[in-house]
Amino acid sequence: MWQLYQFPLCPFSRKLRLLMGEKNIAYELVREHPWEGRDEFWHLNPAGRTPVLHDAGRGVSLSDSQAICEFLEETVERNPMINGSALQRAEIRRLVALFDENLYADVSGPLLHERMKKRLVLRQPPDSRVLREAMKNAHAHLDYIDWLVDTRQWLAGPTLGLADLACAAQLSVADYLGGIDWKGHEQTRHWYSVMKSRPSFRPLLSEKMEGLPPPPHYALVDA
Amino acid sequence: MWQLYQFPLCPFSRKLRLLMGEKNIAYELVREHPWEGRDEFWHLNPAGRTPVLHDAGRGVSLSDSQAICEFLEETVERNPMINGSALQRAEIRRLVALFDENLYADVSGPLLHERMKKRLVLRQPPDSRVLREAMKNAHAHLDYIDWLVDTRQWLAGPTLGLADLACAAQLSVADYLGGIDWKGHEQTRHWYSVMKSRPSFRPLLSEKMEGLPPPPHYALVDA
Structure with a gap:
């Protein structure tokens, strides 16, 4: 196992x-x-x-x-998540890297440092300037994800793939830490509520980091 | 093309x-x-x-x-560089990520910022504290690469692969910027001189960034 x-x-x-x-x-x-x-x-x-x-x-x-x-x-061949032609696979991997690297560096990484690590490990108050910058960056990323949702069935193409999972993973951490303002991002909000309703997502939504409760809307599928 | x-x-x-x-x-x-x-x-x-x-x-x-x-x-099937069993391919990709992310974040990234970007773009002097830290970090990475060279034929296993290319790419930039002290790292130095002698490497060694000359040993294959 x-x-x-x-x-x-x-x-x-x-x-x-x-x-x-x-x-x-x-x-x-x-x-x-x-x-x-x-x-x-x-x-x-x-x-x-x-x-x-x-x-x-x-x-x-x-x-x-x-x-x-x-x-x-x-x-493990079942339910491939890096699938399609070589070009489609390159697009999935491009977006995975965009979310793993840029979305993390701009949004979820700073939120984790300011709101989780400073609270639970360093015992310091968060830096409000860094938090504001992360939330501003989040809007720019959400604008791009809105555009992906508008132009494709799933983020990287016609089928659910690793790009959707990578994006949902980063956004779920940012959302847990109160860093996502969904207003004005209806497309991404709808895509994300579909992701949250998947059986693969449920175990994550019910878990908590001790001493750090999520906002009330975090685990609601239709929020 | x-x-x-x-x-x-x-x-x-x-x-x-x-x-x-x-x-x-x-x-x-x-x-x-x-x-x-x-x-x-x-x-x-x-x-x-x-x-x-x-x-x-x-x-x-x-x-x-x-x-x-x-x-x-x-x-392009010829000369595969992510090759071998699934486990060997995972090891190649693990090391590529280690070099692309950690070696870059710890060594070549800070060197590029301090010695290239500050000089050519920002017109500021480099921060000697950051440079010292990057060169200290380089030793820790070179210790690990020495260990890889000691225990394997190439960095990720029995054949030349993308891990070797990724590592050589980061080290070559750090070396160009004078950030690598090879003393005490004979294993990596030998592996790197083998890499430098490959036809794929030659075009890189002859190129220069304007206004930023490399140290004399940089392009020498046996240095």
């Missing part, structure tokens, strides 16, 4: 959990706070990041969320 | 150029400085980053360096 090292608000672990949910791959959760720098965890992943997917029985440890997703796509 | 939008010291464009060199894929260079924020370039890639691979004739634009590398691996 796979063990997934993660913490509830890690957006990259969420992307992987959504993929494993969509592909019906069984796993158990192992709680890991990468900022604690446990030696055993650095031994599993020298990059010191969640998620890590570990199978002690087979002696296999996989890390880097995208490398793990590609591995699962190659080894 | 592919057009590759890049600038000489972009490490992600270098990774892609090494891959295209190894696979004998023809392309022409288009100079792009992403920090200038040209509208036409943002239209090609909403992430605003190099490299972008464009084929005007086919109306195809690809962006995100890893998405492009995966596309070329899928469409």
Whole structure:
């Protein structure tokens, strides 16, 4: 059985959990706070990041969320999430990188630092200037996602794919941390409520980070 | 014919150029400085980053360096660089991400900001504290790469692969900017001189960023 090292608000672990949910791959959760720098965890992943997917029985440890997703796509054929022609697959991967890197760097990463890490680890107040900037950046990203929703059936093309999962993972963390103002983004809001209603998403919505409650609308599918 | 939008010291464009060199894929260079924020370039890639691979004739634009590398691996079979079993491919991709993300964030990214962008664009002196930190970080990364070289034929396993190209790309930019002290890293130095002697690497070594000369040892294969 796979063990997934993660913490509830890690957006990259969420992307992987959504993929494993969509592909019906069984796993158990192992709680890991990468900022604690446990030696055993650095031994599993020298990059010191969640998620890590570990199978002690087979002696296999996989890390880097995208490398793990590609591995699962190659080894578990059902419900492919990097699918279509080579050009369509390139478009899925382009958007996954846009969400994993830019949306994270501009929005969910700063929110995690200011609202989670400062509160639970550093015991400092958040920097309101950084929060305002992240929420402003969120609007620019949502504008682009609105455009994707307007012009395609799913974010990267005609079928649900890893781009949808990566985007929903980052937005769900930002939404949990109160960083998303959905007003004026009806297209993305509708797409996101469809994502939230998927069975793969349900386990994530019911989990909480201790000492850090989400806003009331967070887990509501039609909010 | 592919057009590759890049600038000489972009490490992600270098990774892609090494891959295209190894696979004998023809392309022409288009100079792009992403920090200038040209509208036409943002239209090609909403992430605003190099490299972008464009084929005007086919109306195809690809962006995100890893998405492009995966596309070329899928469409050009010769000289595969993400090869082997699914586990070996996961290891290649794990290391590519380690070099593209961590080595860049810790070493080549700060060097590019302090020594290239501040000099050529911002007209500011470099911050010596940031430079010292980047060079200290470089030693920690080189220690890990030394270990990889000690335990494997190539960085990710028995054959030359994209992990070698990604690592060489980041190190070559850091070395150009005088940020690598090779003393004490004989294993990596030897591996890197083998990489530098490959035909795919030669065009990169002869290119210069105007107003920013590399140190004398930079282009020497046996240095």
